[in-house]
Amino acid sequence: MLVDFFDLNSFCFLNTVNEWGGGEKWHLETASYLHAKGHAVIVIAQLDSVLSKRASAAGITVHSVKLSNLSILNPFLINSLVRVLKKNRVESIVLNLSRDLKCGGVAAKIAGVENIIFRRGSDRPVRNYFINRLIYQKVISYVLTNSQATKNAILSNGVSLVSPDKISVIPNGIDTAAYINKSYNPVRDKKDSVFTIAALGRLVKQKNFEFLIPVALSLKKRGITFRILIGGEGTQEEQLKSMVTENNLEKEIEFLGFLDNPKDLLMSVDIFLLPSLWEGFGYVLAEASLCTLPIVAFDISSNGEVVDKSSGFLTPPHQVRPFCDKIEYLFLNPEKRIEMGQAGRKFVKKNFEASQIFERTEAYLKRGN
Numbered sequence: 626m627l628v629d630f631f632d633l634n635s636f637c638f639l640n641t642v643n644e645w646g647g648g649e650k651w652h653l654e655t656a657s658y659l660h661a662k663g664h665a666v667i668v669i670a671q672l673d674s675v676l677s678k679r680a681s682a683a684g685i686t687v688h689s690v691k692l693s694n695l696s697i698l699n700p701f702l703i704n705s706l707v708r709v710l711k712k713n714r715v716e717s718i719v720l721n722l723s724r725d726l727k728c729g730g731v732a733a734k735i736a737g738v739e740n741i742i743f744r745r746g747s748d749r750p751v752r753n754y755f756i757n758r759l760i761y762q763k764v765i766s767y768v769l770t771n772s773q774a775t776k777n778a779i780l781s782n783g784v785s786l787v788s789p790d791k792i793s794v795i796p797n798g799i800d801t802a803a804y805i806n807k808s809y810n811p812v813r814d815k816k817d818s819v820f821t822i823a824a825l826g827r828l829v830k831q832k833n834f835e836f837l838i839p840v841a842l843s844l845k846k847r848g849i850t851f852r853i854l855i856g857g858e859g860t861q862e863e864q865l866k867s868m869v870t871e872n873n874l875e876k877e878i879e880f881l882g883f884l885d886n887p888k889d890l891l892m893s894v895d896i897f898l899l900p901s902l903w904e905g906f907g908y909v910l911a912e913a914s915l916c917t918l919p920i921v922a923f924d925i926s927s928n929g930e931v932v933d934k935s936s937g938f939l940t941p942p943h944q945v946r947p948f949c950d951k952i953e954y955l956f957l958n959p960e961k962r963i964e965m966g967q968a969g970r971k972f973v974k975k976n977f978e979a980s981q982i983f984e985r986t987e988a989y990l991k992r993g994n
Contacts, residue, residue, distance in 0.1 A: 634659075634664050634665075634716050634717060634990075634991055635664065635665040635666075635667075635713060635714045635715050635716050635717075636656070636659050636664055636665070636666050636667075636715070636716070636717050636718070636719070636990060637666075637667045637668075637669060637710060637713065637715040637717070637718040637719070637733075637738075638652045638655070638656050638666070638667075638668045638669070638718075638719050638721075639668075639669040639670075639718060639719065639720050639721060639725045639729040640652045640668070640669075640670055640671075640676055640720075640721035640722070640725060641669075641670060641671040641674070641690065641692045641721070641722060641724065641725055642671065642674065642676065642721065642722065643671050643673075643674045643675070644674075644675060644827060644859070645675040645676070645679075646827055647746060647797070647905065647906065647907075647908040647909075648721055648744075648746045648747075648905070649674075649675065649676045650908060651744075651746065651771070651797055651908075652668070652676060652719070652721065652744075653668075653676060653679055653680055653683065654798075654979075654983075655719075655983065655986055656668055656680060656683075656685055657683050657685065658983045658986075658987070659987060659990075660683070660684070660685050662987070665713065665714070666685055666686065667685070667686045667687070667688060667709070667713050667715070668680040668685050668686070668687050668688070669687075669688045669689075669690055669706070669709065669729070670687060670688075670689060670690070671689070671690065671691065671692065672689040672690065672691055673689075677689055686713075688709050690702070690705075690706070692724050692725065692728055693724065694723075694724050696724060696727075696728040697724070697727040697728050697731065699728075702728065703728060703731055703732045703735070704732075706728065706729060706732035706733075706736075707732045707735050707736045710732060710733060710736035710738055711736050711737075715733070715736070715738050716738065716739045716740065717738070717739065717740035717742065717990045717991065718733045718738050718740070718741055718742065719742045719743075719744050719769070719990065720733075720741070720742065720743050720744065721744060721746075726743050726760060726764075726765070727756075727760060730743070730760055730764040730765060731764060733764075734764050739766075740766050740767065740990065740991075740992075741764060741765055741766045741767075742765070742766060742767050742768070742769055742990065743761075743765050743767075743768050743769070744768075744769045744770075744771075745768060745769070745770050745771075745775055745779060745905070746770070746771045746775065746905035746906060747775065747778075747903065747905045748772065748774045748775045748778045748903045748904060748905050748925075748926035748927060749778055749903060750778050750779070750781045750782055751778075751779050751782065751786060752782070753782040753783060753785060753786045757786060758785065758786055761786055761787040761791075762787065765787075765791075767791055767792075767793065768787060768791055768792040768793070769792075769793055769794075769795060769989065770792060770793070770794050770795075770905075771794070771795070771796055771797050771905050771906035771927070772794065772796060772905060772906050772926070772927030772930050773794055773927070773930065774905075774926045774927040774930065775794075775905050775906075775926075775927065776789075776792050776794050779792060780792070793989060795982065795985050795986055795989060796906055796930070796976070796977055796982065797906045797908055797911070797977065797982065798977055798978065798979035798980075798981070798982025798983055798986075799908070799911050799912070799915070799973065799977050799978075799979050800978075800979040800980075801915060801970075801973060801974045801977075801978055801979070804888070804912065804915050805915055805970075807886075807888055809886055809888040809889050809892050810886075810889050811889060811892055811893040812854065812856075812881055812884075812889050812890050812893045813854065813893045814893075818850065819850060819851065819852055820849060820850060820851040820852075820895055820956050821851070821852050821854065821893065821894040821895050822851060822852065822853045822854070822894055822895065822896055822897070822898055822952070823853075823854050823855075823856070823890050823891055823893070823894040823896070823897050823898070823913070823918070824837060824853060824854070824855045824856070824897070824898045824899070824900070825855070825856040825857055825884070825887055825890060825891070825897075825909050825913075826856075826857050826899075826901070826909060827857050827858070827859040828855075828857050828858055828859030828860065828861045828862045828865060829859045829860055829861055830861065830902070831901060831902055831903060832857075832859075832900070832901050832902075833900045833901055833902050834855060834861065834865055834900065835861070835864075835865060835868060836900040836943070836945075836948075837853060837855070837878065837898070837900060838868050838869070838872055838874065838878075839945045840898075840900075840945055840948060840949055840952070841853060841872075841874050841877050841878055842872060842874070843945055843946070843949045844877075844949055844952065844953070845874075845877065847949070847953055849952075849953060849956055851877060851956070852876075852877055852878070852879065853877060853878045853879070853898075854879050854881055854890060854893070854894060855878065855879065855880050855881065856881045856882070856883075856884045856887060856890045857881075857882075857883060857884070858882055858883045862880065865880070866880060887909070887912060888912070888916065891912060891913055891916040891918060892916055894918065895918070895955070895959075895962060896918055896919050896920070896921065896952065896955050896962060897909075897910075897913035897916075897918040897919070897920050897921075898920075898921050898922065898952070899920065899921075899922035899923070899928070900922070900923060900948075901922070901923065901925070901926075902923075902925070902942070903925060903926045904925070904926045904927055904928060905926070905927065906927055906930075906931065907922075907927065907928055907931045907932075910922065910928065910931045910932055910937075911931055911973045911977055913969070914931075914932075914936055914937075914966075914969030914970055914972065914973045915969075915970050915973055915974075916966075916970075917963070917966030917967055917969065917970050918966050918969070919936065919937055919938075919955055919961070919962050919965035919966050919969065920932050920936065920937030920938070920969065921937060921938050921940065921948060921951045921952055921955070922937065922938075922939055922940075923939065923940060923941070923942040923943075923948075924939035924940060924941060924942070925942050931973075931977075932969070933968065933969065933972040935965065935968040935969075935972070936965050936966070936968045936969030936972055937965065937969065938951035938954075
């Protein structure tokens with residue numbers, strides 16, 4: 626049966642992050658899902674960004690831009706976005722960064738886009754400035770968050786910024802069967818004599834990988850033979866490598882760089898650590914759970930929404946001793962590692978199955994809440 630293009634919704638995803646992270650993964654997967662269902666989809670992304678390249682490879686129309694924090698002051702740039710939105714008959718637009726929101730939101734308002742949605746994926750408060758109140762109240766139709774923690778963070782500076790009724794929570798989804806069956810090439814062969822630990826993410830301040838230095842030193846003092854494999858790249862890479870060298874931890878901590886397939890790392894280790902200072906939704910926690918890895922992370926943000934008590938340990942932030950206590954417990958109890966890993970997979974399959982999440986997201990993007 627032929628599909629009438631004009632009977633379908635037209636969606637735009639505006640995300641100008643250069644690197645690849647959980648937000649970009651969400652934008653690409655959601656755009657791909659809608660595209661596969663026959664909807665008209667366009668991605669507006671930063672020129673030469675990872676998202677731009679991957680969206681193009683997926684057959685999605687991509688419009689490249691160069692946005693900065695001052696782009697809101699550039700009427701020519703805003704007008705060019707207005708033309709793109711009108712040309713593609715966009716009915717719903719999803720905005721990512723603050724600069725995307727301000728520049729793209731204004732352009733969408735001028736273009737007459739019906740649903741202007743700010744997708745907030747970071748558990749950080751929003752400053753209650755005049756310009757933000759103006760954007761949130763007069764430009765945005767709705768706010769979509771990926772966790773209750775993220776919603777609470779938006780409201781932490783008071784409801785004068787945005788009404789709670791305007792904010793919805795839909796967690797990130799993951800195709801559990803596809804992920805479990807996805808092929809992989811282990812980065813290391815598992816060795817029973819070496820307790821192997823994974824950490825994965827962008828090497829930036831938010832991810833707090835420097836915390837793993839005192840953790841490694843403490844584990845050494847406890848007489849534990851271990852190695853920590855860190856996957857990812859970012860602005861702190863050289864600093865972190867210097868810290869490893871200064872503390873004589875070259876045998877214990879290894880940097881693997883950017884991994885096209887994180888499962889290559891996750892299937893090579895015994896447990897997973899996440900020392901992040903905050904998370905909107907810990908995609909990597911869900912992926913680690915699907916690889917049946919027990920988790921040790923901070924009790925912050927949305928971690929408690931992704932890590933069940935039966936599948937991992939959440940410890941007080943920044944405290945090395947309780948963090949290492951849980952690592953040591955898992956080191957000493959291999960049977961418990963297996964039990965917790967299986968519980969984690971079961972929890973993720975039950976709560977974050979992509980097909981259900983994508984259906985909810987599609988319905989939300991069509992009508993807003």
